[in-house]
Amino acid sequence: MARRGGSWLYALTWWVGVAGVVGFLALIGWGLSGEDGLQTGANLAQLVGVVLVVPTLLVPLWLWWRRSSARPGVTSEQVSHAKDVLAGLVEQQWKTEARMRSLDDPDPIAVIWQQTAAVAVMDHPANFTPGVGRLTASSDDIADLTGKFRSMHRRRLVILGAAGTGKTTLAVQLVRELLATRAENPSEPVPVLMPVASWDTAAFPHLHQWLGFRLDQDYPALRAPDLPAGMAEALADRGHILPVLDGLDELPPARQQAVIVALNRSLADADQLIVTSRTAEFSRAVDGAGDVLTSALVIEPQPVTPTTAAAYLERCLPPESPAGWEQTLSVLRTAPSTTAGRDPGATLAAVAGTALGLWLLRVVYIDGRADPAPLLNPGRFSGPDQLRGHLFDQLIPTLITTRPPSTDPADPFRPRRRHDPGQARRWLAYLARTMTHPPYGSPPTRDFAWWRLAQTTDSITTTTRLVVGLVVGLVVGLAVGLAVGLAVGLVAGLAVGLAAGLAVGLSSGVGSWPSEEPGFANLRLQGRGSLLARRLAFGLVVGLMFGLVVGLATGLATVLAFGLAVGLATGLAVGLAVGLVEWAEVPATTEHATAPMASWRADRALNLMRTTTFGLAVGLAFGLAVGLTVGLAAGLAGGIAGGLAVGLAFGLTIGDHCAWLAYLVATYRLARAGHLPRTLMPFLDDAHRLGLLRAVGPIYQFRHAEFQDHLAADPPPR
Structure with a gap:
C-alpha cells in the first residue's frame, strides 16, 4: 500500500536534529582538545549559539505551516460530498472497464442465478430474507436482481460458481446498477469492487481498516486538501462503503478461513457486503472457519442451456x-x-x-x-x-x-503498437508462470502489481543490490571528491568524496527501494498556489536546518567557511526541492480512480521530478558554493558535477516511493533474459486493450483465471 506523502520528510527532519546535536557536541569537543582548547571551545560555543538561534526563529514559521495545513474534523456535508466524488469515480472506472470487457455488446449473457440448495454454506433464510421465497434472477436483467438485493433485510450476498461461470461479471453488473440508481437514495453506501486477495487480516484485523487503506490508495481524490484528513477511513468506518470482495478462492485456505472470521467480527447490523468465490473453495473455507457469513444470501449459476x-x-x-x-x-x-x-x-x-x-x-x-x-x-x-x-x-x-493498432484516443479496444502473437504469448506465459509459481514458496496469485515485479520474478538479487550500490557510490564519490578536491586538495577531496560515496552507495544498495509502493504526482498549478507556498515554506525550514548540520560537518573536515557555504546553499536548495515534491504528491478531487497505467505514470513522474529537482538544486547550490570558495569557473564545473551526482542519487533512492527505479532494474534484467519486453507497461496496456487482461484498480489480472492457468502450463523456453 502506498504511504501518505511526507512521512519520509518528517523522518529526515528527526535524523537531522539528532545529527545536529551529535555534530555540535563533537565540534565543541574537538575545539577543547586543542592547545588553546578553552578559547577555541568558547568561540565554537558562540558559533553554535548563533547557529541554534536560526532554527529557533524558524519554529514559528513551521508552526504556522502546520496550522495552515491542518484540516478540521469530518462533517456530514463533507461525507456526502466525498461519497458523491467516490461514486462518480467508481462509476466512470467500471463504465470504462465494462466497455473493455464488452459486457454490454450486444447484451449480457443470460446466466440464471438461484439461491443455493447447499444449506451448509448459507445462514438461516430468516436472517436475510424474512417472508421471501427462493431467489431467482438473470444476469441479463440486472435491475431485477438489484431490486431484490435492496429488499433484503441485510444486504449481504455471496456469488458462488465454478470457473468461468461469470461471478466477477455479475459483481461488476451489480456495482454499475447500484451506482446508476443511487440518485433515488443518496444515503446508500457506495459500492466499491476490490480483489479480496490483497486483504491481510493479520495487518488489518477488521474489514473497515483494510477498506480505508485500499480506498486511500485506489482513489487519490479522497486525499485532496479540500476534504478532511482521513476521509477514506471515515467513509469505511461509518458504513458508507458497500465492499464488493472479488475472488475469495484466490487466497490460500488458511487465509480464506481468516477472512470469513474477520468479516463476521467486522460487520455490524446495517453493514452491506458482496463476496464472490468458487463453490468448492468457499465451502471448505466455511467449514474450516466453523461458521457461515452471517445473514448472507448465497446464489449459484445454472448452466447456460x-x-x-x-x-x-x-x-x-x-x-x-x-x-x-x-x-x-x-x-x-x-x-x-x-x-x-x-x-x-x-x-x-x-x-x-x-x-x-x-x-x-x-x-x-x-x-x-x-x-x-x-x-x-x-x-x-x-x-x-x-x-x-x-x-x-x-x-x-x-x-x-x-484489432490492429490505432492512435485514436477514442478507441479503447485497439492497441497502440503492433505485436507478434508468438512473442506476446511467450511474454504473457512468463508472467502467468511467475504468478502461479512465485519464488520463495509464496502462494500463487491472480493479481499482477507492476511495483511488485522485482519481488514476483526475483529479478533483484543481493548481487543486483550490491552492483547498484557500487555504481551509485562510485559516481557520487568521484564527483564529490573532485568538487571538494578543488577547495582543499585532490587527495583530501577524494578521501572525503569516496567516504561520502560509500555511505550513499550502501544506503542505495541496502535500502527498501525494491519493495517500495508507487507514489502519486499532480503537477497542475491551477488552484494550488497557496498549497505550493506552504510546502515551500516548510521545505525552507527543513532545508536550512539540514544545511547548517551539513555545513558544520563539512567545515570540520575541511574549512569552516567553505563548509558553511556548501551546507547552507545545499540545504536551501534541498529544502525548496522537498517543498516542491511535497506539493506534487497532494491530489485533487478531480483525480480519476487509479488504473495500472495511471499508477505507473504517476510514480514515474514523481521519481523523474524528484530526481531532476534534487539533482539541479543540489548541483547548482554546490557549484556556487565551491565556485565562490576556489574560483568561479573551476568551482562551478566541479561543484555542479558533484552536486548533480549527489542530487540524482538522493532523488532516486531517498523517499517513500521508489517503485519506478525497481521496475526499471527488473525490466532491464528480464528483457535481457528474453522473458519480458523492455517496455513492459505499454505492452500490458495493449494486452488490456485487446481483452487479454482486465484491470481492477491499479492491478492487472488475466481476463480469466483459467486463461492464466492455461498459459502457465506452457513449458519455459530453453
Whole structure:
C-alpha cells in the first residue's frame, strides 16, 4: 500500500536534529582538545549559539505551516460530498472497464442465478430474507436482481460458481446498477469492487481498516486538501462503503478461513457486503472457519442451456450469417446432454454452457471470422477440455489480428503498437508462470502489481543490490571528491568524496527501494498556489536546518567557511526541492480512480521530478558554493558535477516511493533474459486493450483465471 506523502520528510527532519546535536557536541569537543582548547571551545560555543538561534526563529514559521495545513474534523456535508466524488469515480472506472470487457455488446449473457440448495454454506433464510421465497434472477436483467438485493433485510450476498461461470461479471453488473440508481437514495453506501486477495487480516484485523487503506490508495481524490484528513477511513468506518470482495478462492485456505472470521467480527447490523468465490473453495473455507457469513444470501449459476447459448451466438453474428453457422447453431440447439462418445454437439454445448466458453467461441470464431466447421468435426476434439484449450490457444493471435493498432484516443479496444502473437504469448506465459509459481514458496496469485515485479520474478538479487550500490557510490564519490578536491586538495577531496560515496552507495544498495509502493504526482498549478507556498515554506525550514548540520560537518573536515557555504546553499536548495515534491504528491478531487497505467505514470513522474529537482538544486547550490570558495569557473564545473551526482542519487533512492527505479532494474534484467519486453507497461496496456487482461484498480489480472492457468502450463523456453 502506498504511504501518505511526507512521512519520509518528517523522518529526515528527526535524523537531522539528532545529527545536529551529535555534530555540535563533537565540534565543541574537538575545539577543547586543542592547545588553546578553552578559547577555541568558547568561540565554537558562540558559533553554535548563533547557529541554534536560526532554527529557533524558524519554529514559528513551521508552526504556522502546520496550522495552515491542518484540516478540521469530518462533517456530514463533507461525507456526502466525498461519497458523491467516490461514486462518480467508481462509476466512470467500471463504465470504462465494462466497455473493455464488452459486457454490454450486444447484451449480457443470460446466466440464471438461484439461491443455493447447499444449506451448509448459507445462514438461516430468516436472517436475510424474512417472508421471501427462493431467489431467482438473470444476469441479463440486472435491475431485477438489484431490486431484490435492496429488499433484503441485510444486504449481504455471496456469488458462488465454478470457473468461468461469470461471478466477477455479475459483481461488476451489480456495482454499475447500484451506482446508476443511487440518485433515488443518496444515503446508500457506495459500492466499491476490490480483489479480496490483497486483504491481510493479520495487518488489518477488521474489514473497515483494510477498506480505508485500499480506498486511500485506489482513489487519490479522497486525499485532496479540500476534504478532511482521513476521509477514506471515515467513509469505511461509518458504513458508507458497500465492499464488493472479488475472488475469495484466490487466497490460500488458511487465509480464506481468516477472512470469513474477520468479516463476521467486522460487520455490524446495517453493514452491506458482496463476496464472490468458487463453490468448492468457499465451502471448505466455511467449514474450516466453523461458521457461515452471517445473514448472507448465497446464489449459484445454472448452466447456460444450448438454446440460450445458440441464441446469444446468433445475436453476435452479422445479419447475414457466414457459411457454416446455420448448421453449427442447429447442432448446438439439439445437442445431447452428455459428452459420451465424443459427440461434437455435446462437446460444443458443454463449452458453451459457461459464460467464459461463450465468450471464447464468439471471439475466436465470430469476431475472428473463422470457419466453424471444425467445431462439428467428430475427430477434432476429444472433449470440452480439449476444445477449451484450442480456444485459449487461438485467443491471442485472433485478438491481435482482428484489432490492429490505432492512435485514436477514442478507441479503447485497439492497441497502440503492433505485436507478434508468438512473442506476446511467450511474454504473457512468463508472467502467468511467475504468478502461479512465485519464488520463495509464496502462494500463487491472480493479481499482477507492476511495483511488485522485482519481488514476483526475483529479478533483484543481493548481487543486483550490491552492483547498484557500487555504481551509485562510485559516481557520487568521484564527483564529490573532485568538487571538494578543488577547495582543499585532490587527495583530501577524494578521501572525503569516496567516504561520502560509500555511505550513499550502501544506503542505495541496502535500502527498501525494491519493495517500495508507487507514489502519486499532480503537477497542475491551477488552484494550488497557496498549497505550493506552504510546502515551500516548510521545505525552507527543513532545508536550512539540514544545511547548517551539513555545513558544520563539512567545515570540520575541511574549512569552516567553505563548509558553511556548501551546507547552507545545499540545504536551501534541498529544502525548496522537498517543498516542491511535497506539493506534487497532494491530489485533487478531480483525480480519476487509479488504473495500472495511471499508477505507473504517476510514480514515474514523481521519481523523474524528484530526481531532476534534487539533482539541479543540489548541483547548482554546490557549484556556487565551491565556485565562490576556489574560483568561479573551476568551482562551478566541479561543484555542479558533484552536486548533480549527489542530487540524482538522493532523488532516486531517498523517499517513500521508489517503485519506478525497481521496475526499471527488473525490466532491464528480464528483457535481457528474453522473458519480458523492455517496455513492459505499454505492452500490458495493449494486452488490456485487446481483452487479454482486465484491470481492477491499479492491478492487472488475466481476463480469466483459467486463461492464466492455461498459459502457465506452457513449458519455459530453453
